[in-house]
Amino acid sequence: MLLKKELLGKEISPRLSRWLGLALTVQLVLGLLLSLGVILLFAQVADEVAEGETRWFDTSVLLWIHGHSPGWFYEPMLLITALGYYWVVLPLMAVVVYAFYHKGAQISAAMLVISTLGSIVLTTVLKAVFQRSRPELFDSGYAASFYSFPSGHATVAVGFYGTLTLLLAWRLKGFRRWAVAVSGLLLVLLIGFSRMYLGVHYPTDIIAGYLAAPVWVSFVGLCYFLWRTFRRRASESISEGD
Numbered sequence: 001m002l003l004k005k006e007l008l009g010k011e012i013s014p015r016l017s018r019w020l021g022l023a024l025t026v027q028l029v030l031g032l033l034l035s036l037g038v039i040l041l042f043a044q045v046a047d048e049v050a051e052g053e054t055r056w057f058d059t060s061v062l063l064w065i066h067g068h069s070p071g072w073f074y075e076p077m078l079l080i081t082a083l084g085y086y087w088v089v090l091p092l093m094a095v096v097v098y099a100f101y102h103k104g105a106q107i108s109a110a111m112l113v114i115s116t117l118g119s120i121v122l123t124t125v126l127k128a129v130f131q132r133s134r135p136e137l138f139d140s141g142y143a144a145s146f147y148s149f150p151s152g153h154a155t156v157a158v159g160f161y162g163t164l165t166l167l168l169a170w171r172l173k174g175f176r177r178w179a180v181a182v183s184g185l186l187l188v189l190l191i192g193f194s195r196m197y198l199g200v201h202y203p204t205d206i207i208a209g210y211l212a213a214p215v216w217v218s219f220v221g222l223c224y225f226l227w228r229t230f231r232r233r234a235s236e237s238i239s240e241g242d
Contacts, residue, residue: 042211049132049149049204058202059137065196066138073197078142081194083187084153086120089160096164107227108167112160118216119159123152126212135202144200151201154209157191159216 048054082088093116100109132149146152165184169177192210195201 038211038214042208042215045204045208045211046130046149049208050130054202054204058135058204061203062135062137062196062199065193066140066199069197074140077194077197080187080190081153081198083161084157084191084195086156089116089156093160100167112163112167115163115216116156116160119156119213120152122159122212122216123150123155123209126150126208127152132202132205134200138199140197140199142198142200144198148201149205150208150212151192151195151205152209153195153201154188154192154206155213157188158210158213161187161191162213 045054093112097109097112100106100112127147127149130149131147134144134148161184165180169180169184172180188210192206195206196203
């Protein structure tokens, strides 16, 4: 019986290794294709913005939001937009990173730091490159500084809140996973909408921010997936060996 178990383990291990290699290859290819598609889409939006081809779209959407939003939106939008500022995101990141590290999730903590700081650096560089002025279509009583394209709030919303949602949802199952995923997505979308409601970003700024961040986040997420897969397969191999 012991000999049979050892022979069975020797037959299964190479098969698992081949399937693991194939699965990882497929995931890597899909991740690279997704990143390439997002990069191309971002380049298309950036080119149209630079050529002035989005002016009618940007103006029409901003004026429509301004004309059709109720007055009581103002205070909630101020609160939501504050969640995208660095002085809010960075302390929140520190707290979450400490919680991850305290629970032994050092990899998750490191990935959240890399994703958030990477998004901040990315959006700062892109703003300096494109140097798009802020919209001045109406006075909402709210002012913002620096350049407009892409939206730093949208980029960091995906980089921090999006990655945090990914890390939490990965650890949950069933209804709780979906609740976290929907809540995270809704928060990211609301932060982007708040910038348009306050009149400090064009719609294409928000779209570009949402496109810029996934390039970085997808890379971080792919690394996290590969690490989790290798770790799980290694544990299964050790268990089979015992």
